[in-house]
Amino acid sequence: MENRLLINLIPGDTFLHRLTGKTKVRTFIILLVYIIMSFDIRLIMPLFILSIIGLVSLRPNWKKVKYFIIVITVVNLLNIVLFWLADPDIGSYWCGGGNTVLVSLTERLFLSAETLWYLSVRFIKMITSFMVSLVFILSITPSEMAAGLYSIKVPYKICTIFSIAFRYIPDIARDYNNIKVSLQTRGVELDPKKASLKSRLKQNALILVPLIITSFERVGNISNAMDLRGYGRGKTRTYYSEHEELKADKVFKAIYIILLLFCAYWIITQNIMPQDFRMWYPFV
Amino acid sequence: MSTPIVEFKNFGFRYKTQTSPTLHDINLTIHRGEKVLILGPSGSGKSTLANCINGLNPFSYDGVITGSCKVAGMETKNASIFALSKVVGTVLQDSDAQFVGLSVGEDIAFALENQGIPRKEMLPMVDQAARIVGMEDFLLHVPYDLSGGQKQKVALAGVMHGDVELLIFDEPLASLDPRMGMTAVELIDRIHRVQNKTILIIEHRLEDVLHRHVDRIVLMNEGRIVYDGEPDRLLASDLLTRHGIREPLYIMAMKYAGCELEPGQKLSDIHELDLSPFEEKLKKQHLAKVDKYVPKIGEEILKVENVTFAYGKDPVLKDVSFTIKRGEKVAFVGKNGAGKSTMAKLICGIERPREGRIMLNGADYTSLSIKEIAEKVGYVMQNPNQMLVKDMIKDEVELAMLLRGRSRKEIDEAVKKALKMCGLWPMRNWPVSAVSYGQKKRVTIASILVLQPDIIILDEPTAGQDFRHYTEIMEFLDELNREYGITIVFITHDMHLAIQYTDRAVVFAEGEVVADDSVYKVLSDDQVINRANLKQTSLYTLAMRLGIEPEAYIEHFINYERMVRDHGKPAAD
Amino acid sequence: MNKVLKTLLGVWNTKTVVAIAIGAALFGVLMNFGGIPIYTNTRLTTAMIVPVIVGSMFGPVPAFIACFVGNTIADLIGGWGYWFDWSIGNGVLGFIIGLLPLYGAKINEGIFKPLHAVIYAITCVVGNAFAFGVITPLLTVAFYGGELTITFLQAFAGGIANTAVLVIIGIPILYALARRNARGRNLVMEEEKEE
Incomplete structure (x- = not known):
């Protein structure tokens, strides 16, 4: 199971990997805000390109990453198509009322340049959101994530939840497989080809009782082991995985602070007090 | 200090x-x-x-x-x-x-x-x-x-x-x-x-x-x-046995021989212990007549032929071959990751061999589904909580039959038989959660036996159990074997278990079978012991110190022990 | 009122922290293994049982966190991107269906009566309607902009699937778990049942 995890448990050694958890978490959150606030290709495109560079620089296991990229692209394309089906004229609302029909299938189903533009921007926005998440996940370890969250004043008990959850996912996944196998030998059918959706659900539910019981069985032992090592004794804690800030961290700090200010400016002027709700459309 | x-x-x-x-x-x-x-x-x-x-x-x-x-x-x-x-x-x-x-x-x-x-x-x-x-x-x-x-x-x-x-x-x-x-x-x-x-x-x-x-x-x-x-x-003293603690094997051997143990004889260290006062009795004991235990063994029911298996690139099992005959009790031993659990999964059809083949009752099992194989080979997991899905003992035991769509009459008969074999019939309407660990283990075994398999494979059946519960579980399994002729495979790293309750050990190391022989032979072979992360028993040391051939000594001890277990200790001479 | 707040928050000792973490991990595992995809962002999954269990043991706020963290982790390991709107929606749903101790259902003490099942079923419906009918669509529109109908449609599909799983699978499981815990408490041999 740990091989299936996208996230690395042991830090890698590229430039992005070497940043502190604090830098990674803060940058990621600000970038998410940046993506969410903007519906402007001029803002999104640079980030999209940067995220590709970031991804390449991490030297990831392409085999694993490829699968995710394909899935996410397909899902989002499907989503876009659905958007288009729901309202082919959606672009004219966002792009200043124009309606330049490119292809017309029926009276209702047509593709206008504006809608194409709108949908493309939306698609790139979604993909960028995914890419930034991907770069973030590949660059960080769960412990760094815990440390990073702690650095933005998340209570450490909640940060612990993140790291402990990651720690025990492979164990629980192994239990899941064991239970599944033992039920299969007793005659439970989980193969989609051989069992209907309803019976699969029912059989999936059979796994749940033993899985829930064995998963929560370990809670007592884990919390004892933590109590015995003084967990929860202090109001603060430190992190072994969080190394001292290096020069790169300081550079990133400057960047994300500027970005944060920019976001604040943008949100106030464009989202809260918009002069014009329309998106940037170069072909008006 | x-x-x-x-x-x-x-x-x-x-x-x-x-x-x-x-x-x-x-x-x-x-x-x-x-x-x-x-x-x-x-x-x-x-x-x-x-x-x-x-x-x-x-x-x-x-x-x-x-x-x-x-x-x-x-x-x-x-x-x-x-x-x-x-x-x-x-x-x-x-x-x-x-x-x-x-x-x-x-x-x-x-x-x-x-x-x-x-x-x-x-x-x-x-x-x-x-x-x-x-x-x-x-x-x-x-x-x-x-x-x-x-x-x-x-x-x-x-x-x-x-x-x-x-x-x-x-x-x-x-x-x-x-x-x-x-x-x-x-x-x-x-x-x-x-x-x-x-x-x-x-x-x-x-x-x-x-x-x-x-x-x-x-x-x-x-x-x-x-x-x-x-x-x-x-x-x-006799405090250990009285309070359910297993005595060290060499102490057992000395007590069987009628040695009078006294404090001050460095009894806690087999290497330092002065044997001279006991030597005569121990040697005499070794000559004592024991019933040679002959397991009731029938025809070959499982044959593993040159099986190779890998999850990814590195093989987990390499060219493994062995056979198991009806009525045998076999231990798969070896350290974690040596391939013994993978072998069990292959036998149950959960994984299939990359190369080689596995024969059940003389026929290649390739065409059988996991479900079908389970009617011939049952697999009992280590932690009973991972197997128990129902609240009532009877419901748990009948699940496998129910999922196979058998008739009510057929189910009831099979369930009754399985419950009786496991001594659970009086408790059939009890909730699973009301019974002890050992009984839960029995419930899981009953839920496998209900399909009437020829072989059951048990993964670490005694893990985490003390001597009393351990003995209880093992005696029960022994009885299943004796009374009903069920073939039993144990996956274990407990050598005591292997010594006392099995006829044969298949020893795995780095994906290969490094030994397939009676337990006392395995435990007298230094090379096997080293490769499989086993450890010499104190009987081996005792035999060496007495100048007796260890293999013969361990065998004699096992037979004597089995005799004592079955008939009580013979009158002291 | 103070007592209600306490029930909502739960007691935050190490055991609670670990149980929430295990809950989140379980959520992640079920989401990745036990899910049957039905729509783009929506899968028919048994993972939503987890906040119910955590809620029954520790209260709704721990349920919210287990669900939110679990969903985040599932997104991170599943690699289908990171969707705040859905995570928060799920979290809110976790909170509502995790209200069990508030109406007296205590699974780990073996208490789950038919009345609890009815209230539970109602919270499932209400919770889903609120989380996916209000919270998620609003967040989706706020975060990513776009068509409300589509978002609603998607949320509707997710909500229906969730409600179905929570009610159809959830109630028997809650009964089963409660029974296990109830009998486990006082290990008195029930001689009269022996025949």
Whole structure:
């Protein structure tokens, strides 16, 4: 199971990997805000390109990453198509009322340049959101994530939840497989080809009782082991995985602070007090 | 040496959830620098006692304390678990649960993180602790790549920081293979001597702990201390058997031979023990006539032919061949990752061979589904809670039949038979949760037997069980084999189990079968023992010292032991 | 009122922290293994049982966190991107269906009566309607902009699937778990049942 995890448990050694958890978490959150606030290709495109560079620089296991990229692209394309089906004229609302029909299938189903533009921007926005998440996940370890969250004043008990959850996912996944196998030998059918959706659900539910019981069985032992090592004794804690800030961290700090200010400016002027709700459309 | 670090005075403890106390009248003093073994069967209160020292009782498990317990001068009633953790380090039994970090370094650092120690100071401390247990080269390893023994070392390093004076090991041998267990005992001994720590070991495996010297043994039963003194005197007495602790094999052999054991004979050390007074009796005993045990073995029902298997690129099993005949009891032994569990999965059809073939009752099983194979080979998992899905015992047992769409009449018959075989018929309407661990194990076995398989494979059937429960489970399985002719395969690293309850051992090492022979032959072969992480039994050492051929000696002992088990001890001569 | 707040928040000792973490991990595992995809962002999954269990043991706020963290982790390991709107929606749903102790259902003490099942079923419907009918669509529109109908449609599909799983599978499981815990408490041998 740990091989299936996208996230690395042991830090890698590229430039992005070497940043502190604090830098990674803060940058990621600000970038998410940046993506969410903007519906402007001029803002999104640079980030999209940067995220590709970031991804390449991490030297990831392409085999694993490829699968995710394909899935996410397909899902989002499907989503876009659905958007288009729901309202082919959606672009004219966002792009200043124009309606330049490119292809017309029926009276209702047509593709206008504006809608194409709108949908493309939306698609790139979604993909960028995914890419930034991907770069973030590949660059960080769960412990760094815990440390990073702690650095933005998340209570450490909640940060612990993140790291402990990651720690025990492979164990629980192994239990899941064991239970599944033992039920299969007793005659439970989980193969989609051989069992209907309803019976699969029912059989999936059979796994749940033993899985829930064995998963929560370990809670007592884990919390004892933590109590015995003084967990929860202090109001603060430190992190072994969080190394001292290096020069790169300081550079990133400057960047994300500027970005944060920019976001604040943008949100106030464009989202809260918009002069014009329309998106940037170069072909008006 | 003389200053006490732990002092119990008229101490008692009752858990809030229970009506009667778990510990009564405990008076016990442990001095600085001592190494003490706390021995006792499950439920004797030995773990409760340890948890009263480290503060888990009553911090984590609420309860009422009577009398007094002082640890390093602190009255535990008033001390916090945090204050106690500065003096007492505890290594728990469950090596997975206590590994809370995502890497070795992080886990060792966990206590330091909680104290808020800056990372700069933390690094050398982690390094030092890792060095003491020999894990300094593994700081960046994830828990999933470590063996049970390595995880235990990490746990030990994690509680050794600072001024910890007392180390408590709660059942340190429970999940280790024989060799790792030996290494663990040696490591504990080294920490005791080199780091000058006071050591408290909670165990019921006396023989394994005695691999290294202990100063004192405290024997507990039903919440009371029944013995507190030097090991030799305890071994000479009959207290061990009376309180459900397995005697070391060489002590058993000496007692069978009618040797009169006295304290002061260095009984706790098989190498140092003076054998001269016993030599004659032991040699005579070896010549005693025993019924040679002949298992009732029928035709070949399982044949594994040149099987090779891999999950990814590296083969987990390489060209494995063996056969199993009807009515046999076979042990798959070898260290974790040697391929024995994978072999079991292949036999059950959960995985299929890359190369080679597996024959059930003379026919290649390739065309059979997992479900169909399960009607010939049943697989019983280690943890019964992972198998139990229903609330009622009867519902649990009939599930496999129900899922196969059998008729009500057929189901009822099969369920009745399986329940009767397992002695569960009177309890058929009981909820699963109301029965003991051993009975749960029986329920899982019944739920497999209901399909009337020829072979059942049991994964570590006795893991975590004390001698009494262990014996109960094994006697039951023996009976299934004897009375109903069920072929049984054990996956185990417990060599006692293999010696006493199986006819044959298939030994796995690095994906290959390195031995396939009777257990006494396997255990007399140094090369096999080394490759498979097994450990010589004390019988081997005893035989060597007596100048008897070990193979013959172990075989004789097994046969004699089996005879005693079945018919009681013959009249002493 | 204070007592209600306490029930909502739960007691935050180490056990609670670990149980929430295990809950989140279980959520992640079930989401990745036990899910049957039905729509782009929506899968028919048994993972939503987890907040119910955590809620029954520790209260709704721990349920919210287990669900939110679990969903985040599932997104991170599943690699289908990171969707705040859904995570928060799921979290809110976790909170509502995790209200069990508030109406007296205590699974780990073996208490789960038919009345509890009815209230539970109602919270499932209401919870889903609120989480996916209000919270998620609003967040989706706020975060990513776009068509409300589509978002509603998607949320509707997710909500229906969730409700179905929570009610059809959830109630029997809650009964089963409660029964296991109830009998496990007082291990008195029930001689009269022996025949």
